[in-house]
Every structure is written in C-alpha cells, then in structure tokens.
Amino acid sequence: xxxxxxxxxxxxxxxxxxxxxxxxxxxxxxxxxxxxxxxxxxxxxxxxxxxxxxxxxxxxxxxxxxxxxxxxxxxxxxxxxxxxxxxxxxxxxxxxxxxxxxxxxxxxxxxxxxxxxxxxxxxxxxxxxxxxxxxxxxxxxxxxxxxxxxxxxxxxxxxxxxxxxxxxxxxxxxxxxxxxxxxxxxxxxxxxxxxxxxxxxxxxxxxxxxxxxxxxxxxxxxxxxxxxxxxxxxxxxxxx
Numbered sequence: 001x002x003x004x005x006x007x008x009x010x011x012x013x014x015x016x017x018x019x020x021x022x023x024x025x026x027x028x029x030x031x032x033x034x035x036x037x038x039x040x041x042x043x044x045x046x047x048x049x050x051x052x053x054x055x056x057x058x059x060x061x062x063x064x065x066x067x068x069x070x071x072x073x074x075x076x077x078x079x080x081x082x083x084x085x086x087x088x089x090x091x092x093x094x095x096x097x098x099x100x101x102x103x104x105x106x107x108x109x110x111x112x113x114x115x116x117x118x119x120x121x122x123x124x125x126x127x128x129x130x131x132x133x134x135x136x137x138x139x140x141x142x143x144x145x146x147x148x149x150x151x152x153x154x155x156x157x158x159x160x161x162x163x164x165x166x167x168x169x170x171x172x173x174x175x176x177x178x179x180x181x182x183x184x185x186x187x188x189x190x191x192x193x194x195x196x197x198x199x200x201x202x203x204x205x206x207x208x209x210x211x212x213x214x215x216x217x218x219x220x221x222x223x224x225x226x227x228x229x230x231x232x233x234x235x236x237x238x239x240x
Contacts, residue, residue, distance in 0.1 A: 003118040006097065009135040012115065016127035017093065017140070021080040025120050028075060030066040032088045035154025036161050039218050041084040043225040046074075047232065050162065050171060050192035059162045059171065059192065064232070067178060067186040073235040087154070091147045093119030111152055113145065161215055168206060170198050170219070176229070181237045193226075194219045 005011070021027045031051070034042055039061075042048055046063035053060055063086055065072040074082045080089075093116040098109040115122070128140040137145070165171060172195040176188040199219050202210065210216045 001118070002116045004095070004097070004114045005117050006099070007094070007113045007115050007130075009131045009137075013131055013135065014124050015115070015130040016123045016125065017130060018121045018123055018127040019140075021075060021085065021089070022077065023072075023075060026092065027080070027089065028070045028072050029089075030069055030071050031062045031064050032086050034061050034063045034086050034088070035151065035158045036061070036214075036218055037150060037154055037157065038084075038086060039221045042086065043221040043228075045082050045084055045228060046086075046225065047228045048222045048225040049174075051190055052192075059166070061158055061162070064191075066232070067188065067236060073232060073239070087147050087151050091144060091151060092116075093121045094144050094148060096148050096152055111148075113148060161213075161218060164210070164213070164215060165194065165219065168198075168202075168210075170194050178233055178236075180233070180240060182240045194222050196223055199223075 018025060031049075034048065039048065042063050046065065049062055049064055050059045051062050052058065065074055074080055095114050095116065096111050097114040099112045101108050101110045121127070129138045130141050132138055162171075171192050173189075174191050174193050176186075176191060178186040180186070199216075202216075207216070210219075
C-alpha cells in the first residue's frame with residue numbers, strides 16, 4: 001500500500017530520491033498514462049493507445065511498453081532504453097494532491113505535492129537531495145514541480161481532446177494479436193485507437209475545428225505511432 005505524505009522541508013529535510021530507472025524500482029510496467037503535450041516525443045518511440053480506467057471507465061491515453069503485465073521491453077538492468085521517458089514515470093515517487101485553502105472567504109482546492117514514502121526510490125543515504133540544507137528546494141525538486149505542473153495541466157488538455165473526438169465517434173476498439181518466434185501468441189483486447197477511415201473522411205466545419213485545436217495532428221501522431229508495434233515485437237523476440 002502506498003504511504004502518501006504531504007511534502008514539507010521539516011519532516012522530509014534529509015530525504016533523497018533514487019532517480020535510476022530499474023525493474024526493482026517499480027519501472028517494470030507494461031504501460032503508463034501520457035498526455036497530449038507528450039505525443040510528439042512519444043509517437044516516435046512507443047505505440048500510443050487509449051484504454052479505459054479500471055474504476056471510472058474513463059478513456060485515458062497510454063504509451064505501451066510490453067505485451068504482458070509487469071513487462072517493460074524498454075527496460076533492462078542498466079536502465080531505460082529510450083531517449084524519452086513519459087512524465088508519469090519520471091514524476092515518481094511524487095504525485096499531485098489537493099488541499100482545501102480559504103481564500104477571500106471562499107474554500108478552494110489548491111494542488112500540493114505528496115510523496116509516497118513506501119516507494120523503493122525513497123532513501124536517506126543515496127540519490128538526489130529533495131531539499132537544500134537551509135530548507136530551500138533543490139534543483140531536482142524544482143524539476144519535479146515542473147513535471148507535476150505539466151501533468152496537472154495535461155489531465156485537462158487530454159480530457160478535452162478525448163471528449164471531443166468521442167463526440168465525433170472517432171475512437172474504436174482494437175485487438176492486437178502477436179505471434180512470437182517461439183510460436184507463442186499474445187492478444188491485447190482492451191485497447192482503443194482512432195478510426196483512421198472516419199478521420200480520413202472528415203469534412204467541413206468538423207475538420208476545420210479539429211485542425212484548429214490541434215486534434216487532427218494528435219490523431220495522426222497516434223496513427224503514426226502504430227509503426228512502433230513491430231519494433232516492440234522485435235524487442236520481445238530478442239528476449240526469447
């Protein structure tokens with residue numbers, strides 16, 4: 001179970017965080033959430049899909065890393081083997097929480113930084129220091145704050161993108177069937193992508209609106225990212 005604590009420079013003054021990417025640090029995941037602001041970097045390295053949140057049923061954008069649970073084919077014992085690592089991986093063990101704040105007589109929720117103290121990344125003996133000796137934020141923590149802010153904004157931006165293309169019925173379920181060199185088969189049935197035929201047939205005001213919002217380009221990036229599936233299969237075959 002995670003142990004989320006509100007980050008502060010007194011309780012966590014000696015805190016350090018291991019910033020390597022390794023299986024024993026919790027990076028052996030088969031996918032992670034991504035945001036539309038990352039699509040340009042992600043689409044050249046990972047397949048981009050939608051999936052549905054297990055509890056809410058809400059669509060989310062993901063980058064796929066493997067074909068089985070806890071399988072990350074971009075990860076080995078020397079680290080992460082790709083030039084771009086998604087934000088939701090890099091922000092660990094930190095996360096955004098919300099705190100009630102009274103402002104001019106109005107109760108508001110303000111985003112704050114939490115840390116999972118049970119994460120294997122948390123240490124007092126090795127890694128990047130979170131706070132300076134005088135209590136100020138380290139360069140590392142400032143970078144984490146920037147990542148968390150981008151994630152916070154990314155949720156809204158990505159939700160708006162998904163809601164819009166859902167309104168135009170541009171998302172379809174796909175079944176990914178993979179046969180490996182040892183004869184074994186893998187099938188992924190809970191993934192979704194954009195319907196290329198419907199996207200290609202868009203016209204008029206709908207096409208113009210999606211183009212102006214940048215959503216047309218995002219859908220094309222998703223389509224282009226499918227070429228990374230063959231590379232993922234080659235990476236899987238190399239492990240057999």
